[in-house]
Amino acid sequence: MFRNLRIIVFVYYLLTAISIVTILYYFIEIIKIENILLLLLILLCLIAFAGIILAKLSIDPLVEHVTNLQNLSKETLHELNLPISTIMTNIHMLKKNLNSDKDIKRISRIENACEMLQQRYNELDYMIKLQSSNVTYEIINLDELLKSRVEFIKHIFPHIEFDLLVEPTQIYNDKVGLSKVIDNLIDNAVKYSQNIHKISIKLQDSALYIQDYGCGIDEMELLRIFDDYYQSNESIKGFGIGLGMVKRFCDTNNIVLKFRSKPNIGTVVILKFKEN
CATH class of the missing domain: 1.10.287 (Helix Hairpins)
Structure with missing residues (x-):
């Protein structure tokens, strides 16, 4: 064509x-x-x-x-919602009749996987709305949003210890987009933590700190981390597009984004919000 x-x-x-x-x-x-x-x-x-x-x-x-692509995406997204809802409904019905610990663990894994699918569905829906400039802004309790995202990520990385310290904070922002940003930053922290399975998250004075204790990044690499498809460690799975998306979202929504990192010590990502 x-x-x-x-x-x-x-x-x-x-x-x-x-x-x-x-x-x-x-x-x-x-x-x-x-x-x-x-x-x-x-x-x-x-x-x-x-x-x-x-x-x-x-x-x-x-x-x-x-x-045509937008119409196809909307139709596909609409069709995905039905099987996801059906799976979740039947999981809840099955859990009521299960007694075996093994069966309960298995159904919990299916439920977690379905929640991940639901999250991807929400992200696709958000991307379509973003393309059509139909993003919703609202007052967000940032501390509650942060707790909910950590709980969600715990299902994916149960071996990680999350040290969470938050204070009540309200902001006016795009809730779905901000959830994607938080998920991405925590996911990166987990990936680069190596053998130290601990992530510290602090929300204080309208600033969010996400700290890992992994391999860290040197000063030269810090200059390139927002480039699309760039990865400082090729052995770690990923597409190298996450931080570029984070940077664009922060620039669009007047969020100050900073990185502090030292090799073999770890990385701290700081998001500074405008308090509502």
Whole structure:
């Protein structure tokens, strides 16, 4: 599709340039027009008309393509919600009739996995709303949000000890987007903790501190951590896009983002919020 679009736009541009040069030559050499202002006006009209056609040729197919992708995403997202809800409903019904500890643990794992799917569903829904500028801002109890995100992540990393110290804090922000940011930062802290299975999280004076005691980052790497697809440690699974997303969210929402890190000691991520 886009290869043909490039060819069409190039051919049209080439023909337009040739046509304008030909018309200019015709008026100057053959008709020998002396009214330069009239000539410039004619050329300006031709260029404007050519620009409108060129914009339509290049933009309309892209708009149609993006619209189709958005509609497909919305339809797929809607269809995903039903099986997730069905699984969760049946899990709750099954848990009432289970007595064996093994069966309870197994159903708990299924429930945790389903909660993770629900989280991915919420993130996809958020990304669609973000693309359509339909993000909801609201007053958030940041301490309660932080506790809920830590509880969720504990299901994924049960071996990690979370040292949580928070004080009541209210902010006005995008709750879903902020949840993604917190999840991403805690997930990174866990990944880079190596053999020290402890994460310290503090919320104080409208500032959030997330600290790990892992491999740390040197000063040169700190300059590149927000680059898309960059990973300081290639052996750790990931796509290298998380911190770029975090940085964009913080810049958009007037959140001050800072990193303090030393190799073999650990990293502290600081988010400074505007208190409501």
